[in-house]
Amino acid sequence: MPEHAADPHAEPHDHVVPVGTYILVFLALMVGTAVTVAASYVDLGMWNTPVAMLIAVTKAGLVVSFFMHLKYSPRLYWIWLGAAVFFLAHLLLGTGADLLGHLFLNLGSPGT
Amino acid sequence: MSSPSETPPVVAHHPALRHHFDTMATQKDSSLLGMWVFIAQEIMFFGGMLAAYAIYRNIYYDAFAAGSHHLDVKLGTINTAVLICSSLTMALGVHAAALGKGKATVLFLLLTIALGSVFLGIKVVEYADKFHHDLVPGPRYSAESLHGPHGEALTADTARHSELFFALYFGLTGLHALHMIIGVPIIAIMAWKAGHGRFGPAYYTPVEVTGLYWHFVDIVWIFLFPLLYLIPHHA
Numbered sequence: 001m002p003e004h005a006a007d008p009h010a011e012p013h014d015h016v017v018p019v020g021t022y023i024l025v026f027l028a029l030m031v032g033t034a035v036t037v038a039a040s041y042v043d044l045g046m047w048n049t050p051v052a053m054l055i056a057v058t059k060a061g062l063v064v065s066f067f068m069h070l071k072y073s074p075r076l077y078w079i080w081l082g083a084a085v086f087f088l089a090h091l092l093l094g095t096g097a098d099l100l101g102h103l104f105l106n107l108g109s110p111g112t
Numbered sequence: 113m114s115s116p117s118e119t120p121p122v123v124a125h126h127p128a129l130r131h132h133f134d135t136m137a138t139q140k141d142s143s144l145l146g147m148w149v150f151i152a153q154e155i156m157f158f159g160g161m162l163a164a165y166a167i168y169r170n171i172y173y174d175a176f177a178a179g180s181h182h183l184d185v186k187l188g189t190i191n192t193a194v195l196i197c198s199s200l201t202m203a204l205g206v207h208a209a210a211l212g213k214g215k216a217t218v219l220f221l222l223l224t225i226a227l228g229s230v231f232l233g234i235k236v237v238e239y240a241d242k243f244h245h246d247l248v249p250g251p252r253y254s255a256e257s258l259h260g261p262h263g264e265a266l267t268a269d270t271a272r273h274s275e276l277f278f279a280l281y282f283g284l285t286g287l288h289a290l291h292m293i294i295g296v297p298i299i300a301i302m303a304w305k306a307g308h309g310r311f312g313p314a315y316y317t318p319v320e321v322t323g324l325y326w327h328f329v330d331i332v333w334i335f336l337f338p339l340l341y342l343i344p345h346h347a
Contacts, residue, residue, distance in 0.1 A: 019204065019207060022200060022203045022204060022207065023200075025200075026199075026200040029196045029199075029334075030193060030196060033189065033192050033193060033196065033337075036337070036342065037185065037189050037342065040185075040342035040344060043344070044344075048344040049338075049343075052338035052339075056334050056335050056338055059331075059334045060331045060334055060335070063199060063327050063331050064327075064331070066203075067199055067323075067327045067330075068323070068324055068327045068328075069320075073144070074141060074145075076145060077144065077145060077148045080145070080148045080149055080151075080152045081148060081151070081152060081155075083152060084151070084153075084155040084156060085155065087156060087159075088155055088156065088159040088162075091156075091159055091163050092159075092163055092166055095163050095166070095167055096166065096167075096170075099170055099171070103170070103171075
């Protein structure tokens with residue numbers, strides 16, 4: 001938490017992000033969307049989905065950092081977001097590893 | 113014995129400051145933290161269905177690709193752009209509120225509602241198409257309008273599993289749309305309050321908290337769009 005003086009008259013001293021930053025982020029998100037759609041029509045072999053997810057994560061990072069002001073926010077908010085992302089990754093990677101075992105290591109068909 | 117100097121002074125404070133907070137700043141930090149905790153919970157909430165999607169997409173890839181190719185990429189792209197625009201107007205609305213510009217706040221919040229409504233309207237058009245082609249999971253489900261990468265009919269197994277794709281399509285986009293349907297009236301309340309001078313540079317926390325929610329809903333769509341609409345036929 002930032003150091004707030006115990007002055008009852010104190011008002012939140014917010015970091016006001018310039019409008020130009022919002023416009024730049026907006027343009028980057030639009031370009032990211034266009035690149036995502038364009039890349040989906042190119043045969044990248046097994047890399048189509050990783051590329052799409054990499055762009056999505058970048059776009060999400062821009063929204064979180066600037067539109068949601070996380071870049072200028074107390075670290076405590078970062079920890080909460082990080083915890084959620086950590087456990088989501090745990091969920092996806094854990095089930096993913098199990099699935100890989102079933103699909104490629106003959107541990108039995110996952111579909112039955 | 114007590115002298116007057118020991119009596120706690122009665123100080124004027126902002127009318128929005130609740131008695132259990134020392135300052136407006138700590139009150140605001142607590143409110144924003146509350147929203148971030150809620151968002152952390154929402155990530156796990158959507159995460160369960162995303163994990164189900166990831167597993168079934170890998171097991172029944174052909175069925176998911178066939179289902180995905182029935183979705184309208186053009187409408188999905190337009191909706192992605194519309195939602196990003198609504199996130200910009202929401203950010204500008206919060207920005208205007210922070211600067212105490214009441215009229216601009218109202219304008220940007222109303223624009224956000226309009227863009228959110230356009231998104232939901234396009235979603236209705238898309239859902240209607242699925243009903244028209246019997247692609248809604250249930251007793252009427254039929255994969256007859258789906259086809260493989262070379263226009264061929266689907267095998268019986270792939271056709272059967274394509275229903276799973278549409279179950280997750282409706283589940284994920286429906287849950288996302290529900291969040292928007294909840295968000296629109298909340299933004300409307302914020303616009304009404306802003307129009308009645310309830311906010312100023314010293315207190316606009318409700319607008320900012322609403323903004324966090326709306327941006328989160330935008331992020332969910334940023335992931336849903338490529339996952340549902342852009343599954344490649346190859347790979």
